[in-house]
Amino acid sequence: MSELAGPARGYWSNVLRRLMRDRVALACILVLAVILLAAIFAPLVAPGDPFRASMLRRLRPIGTPGNLLGTDELGRDMLTRLIYGGRLSLFTGIVPVINAFAIGTFLGVFAGYSGGRANMAIMRTIDVFYAFPSVLLAIAISGALGAGIFNSIVSLTVVFVPPIARVAESVTTQVRSLDFVDAARASGAGALTIIRVHILGNVLGPVFVYATGLVSVSMILASGLSFLGLGTKPPEAEWGLMLNTLRTAIYAQPLVAALPGAMIFAVSICFNLFSDGLRQAMDVKL
Amino acid sequence: MLQYLLRRFVYAIPIALGVSVVCFALVHISPGDPLASVLPPDASLEMQQIMRQVYGFDRPLPVQFGFWLWRALAGDLGVSIATGRPVAGEVWHAFGNTFMLAALAAAFGFSAGALLGLVAGYWRGGWIDRLASTLSIAGISVPHYWLGMVLAIVFSVQLNWLPATGAGPGGSADWTWDWAHVRFLVLPALTMSVIPLGIVARSVRALVGDILSQEFVDALRAKGLPESGIFLHILKNAAPTSLAVMGLQLGYLLGGSILIETVFAWPGTGFLLGNAILQRDLPLLQGTILVLAMFFVVLNLLVDVAQTWLDPRIKRA
Secondary structure, three states, rough: OOOOOOOOOOHHOOOOHHHHHOOHHHHHHHHHHHHHHHHHHHHHOOOOOOOOOOHHHHHOOOOOOEEOOOEEOOOEHHHHHHHHHHHHHHHHHHHHHHHHHHHHHHHHHHHHOOOOHHHHHHHHHHHHHHHHOOHHHHHHHHHHHOOOOOHHHHHHHHHHHHHHHHHHHHHHHHOOOEEEEEEEOOOOOOOHHHHHHHHHHHHHHHHHHHHHHHHHHHHHHHHHHHHOOOOOOOOOOOHHHHHHHHHHHOOHHHHHHHHHHHHHHHHHHHHHHHHHHHHHOOOOOO | HHHHHHHHHHHHHHHHHHHHHHHHHHHHHEEEHHHHHHHOOOOOOHHHHHHHHHHOOOHHHHHHHHHHHHHOOOOOOOOOOOOOHHHHHHHHHHHHHHHHHHHHHHHHHHHHHHHHHHHHHHOOOOHHHHEEEHHHHHHHOOOOOHHHHHHHHHHHHHHOOOOOOOHHHHHOOOOOHHHHHHHHHHHHHHHHHHHHHHHHHHHHHHHHHHHOOOOOHHHHHHHHOHHHHHHHHHHHHHHHHHHHHHHHHHHHHHOHHHHHHHHHOOOOHHHHHHHHHHHOHHHHHHHHHHHHHHHHHHHHHHHHHHHHHHHHHOOOO
């Protein structure tokens, strides 16, 4: 790249600049922003009431006047429910990753920094959870806890803590043995200061990139739990649950029945591509 | 090698024990009296007494765990609340169906994924490479239960080529390997194969790229080895890691089949789990999950051993 020497830029402004040049990532951010904003401002954006059913207007096709995307099996407006559905779907998909990001980073940094027995205890416990396929673990826990949004978030948090803790632990262990950490320790910095200033600064980036990639899995799993009857309960609007209740409609209105899943797919693929772009922009190797 | 095998085996024991602790805990994290969760609601007082004795709910948790594990090792996984039949038998029967589905999905997903990854890694930047990366991103991002519905819409509802649900004509439970039965397998297996296809393609592509950038490839080319010979070298070097990825994916297929089995009403372990969830049949839930998780632990062990056998340089602790 032949660029004129300008004022030195910070790391984050460089990351932002690289991200802005990545058209795919940019398009994904745009799509996600539209869906997220629509979900947040659903009462303002949505054309109707997500719960108003009408036995006379059941399973209308896409393009029906007054119901742009048709109606579901109870005659509720699909467009409205898809917009409202984003609220719970995004919430139950993103919150577990945020929780796991906090808990996993804490556990991983603690294990990596202290080493020795504490590391053994934490990492071997995490190995046990790793021994479950993630879908199975999510279903086991939320199946035992019972249906409900809270339980679904708890079970998915448990699913995502181990992988995040592993990444945090491995980065912490690498950073801990670097010279500048020794230098900080020699100059009298306490453990907390070293972790706050030197370790977290190096750990948070990679872990954050990794966590953004997990959101896609989390969205699929959270909606999957609702699809199975765990997670969100009717008559709430949630994409996975909508997909489940519309399952019987694949003969009458296949296109309408497939809509909620298309939303999950769109959000999931956008998060994956955004995560890939962010990884390249931040130059993180995992 | 023998020493390694032994060490690897010993290392798997605490993991297996931990997995059984998690499974044991499932009944105890469920809200309410654990006795109520392993008994049908209309159980007689006498029955309650017997079950309390059998499960030992009046004793300390570690003792309970010991009893539970001892019975599980002997093949007694308790009795299903909903059907009253032993859980072990139900799981065993369903596991066969799931294995069939997962094996078919794996066979297709792995071979297509490996082929795609090989070609994409060898001709980097070509159209196949772009197709491979698009497919792998789509494969890992697609909610597979939705993909199953879409495939059912296209191939069952619109084209009427394949059945949408079930595991045999007329809902019969007996499986035979003829087209009348196998056609029920096609859609669920195809749906299931998408995730491993994407992941295998992605890892093989990265592996092949890595191998091609190593110096020994240049040396081989310099001494005049034809490209077909180089291809063999790539295969040989990519095999151990690819096999490890595939082994893990097979485990994920077996353990993660629940959503797809629900969509296609395929009578496997996932379907069993779905029923257990709907009817809050905790012994069935616990038993199925224990069997699937243990299978995953054993599979991981086998993958590690196979990987070391193929490439003795990897002797992991």
